[in-house]
Amino acid sequence: LIHGGRTPNNEISSSLYLLTMDSRGCNRKLTLRCKEKDLVGEVPGARYGHTMSLVKSHGKTACVLFGGRSYMPAGERTTESWNCVVDCPPQVFLIDLEFDCSSTHTLPELSDGQSFHLAFAREDSVYFLGGHSISSDSRPPRLFRLRVELLQGSPLLSCETLHTGISISSAIITRTGPSHRYIILGGYQSDSQKRMECSTVILDETGIQIEPLESPQWTQDIVHSRTWFGGSAG
Secondary structure: OEEOOEOOOOOEOOOEEEEEEEEEOOOOEEEEEEEEOOOEEOOOOOOEEEEEEEEEEOOEEEEEEEEEEEEOOHHHOOOOOOOOEEEOOOEEEEEEOOOOEEEEEEOOOOOOOOEOOEEEEEOOEEEEEOOEEOOOOEOOOOEEEEEEEOOOOOOEEEEEEEOOOOOOEOOEEEEOOOOOEEEEEOOEEEOOEEOOOEEEEEEEOOEEEEEEEOOOOOOHHHHHOOOOOOOOOO
């Protein structure tokens, strides 16, 4: 699933695409197929820096979209702030991929917008970790657990604030195998300070565990650069 994004021309997308891979024939040739999905209902607006996660509950599957930022609403823009971006309202969008319908949900625990956070999903739960807030220009060590029950009729969402988060934004997460074990790599602790430490995240029946992980030997280019992006792919 691919949603939103910001282009070099400062255009922000609201499109949702389903990218699938087919393997057919005796030579097992792989074919990529991309289809744009037209949602109905309370559709998420254009944004970037958000997350999408799949949850499973009661034999059903749905997509959870949260966070991100977009341009200031048209009615609030001035000539000076025409290209200013703001955090999207802290709403949770639940997308039914079978019927292509979307609904929005507001939870009291999610009171501030956040962008470039991390999201980890297991069964009916999604964990939101870290992120950057424009309004406070900070990266609070937030960690939320969102639970989604896909009941017959209407879904039931609940949110819990956990106190084991870390200050981080714009990091990479990589799943290391069939189990729900991930590595957090890179990211930022502040606008001028990269996060050089690595972490392991484990999701199991009891919840989420975040443990320190020995960092690789960073190259000098990485150590002395203020940014993670734009350097050698090595």
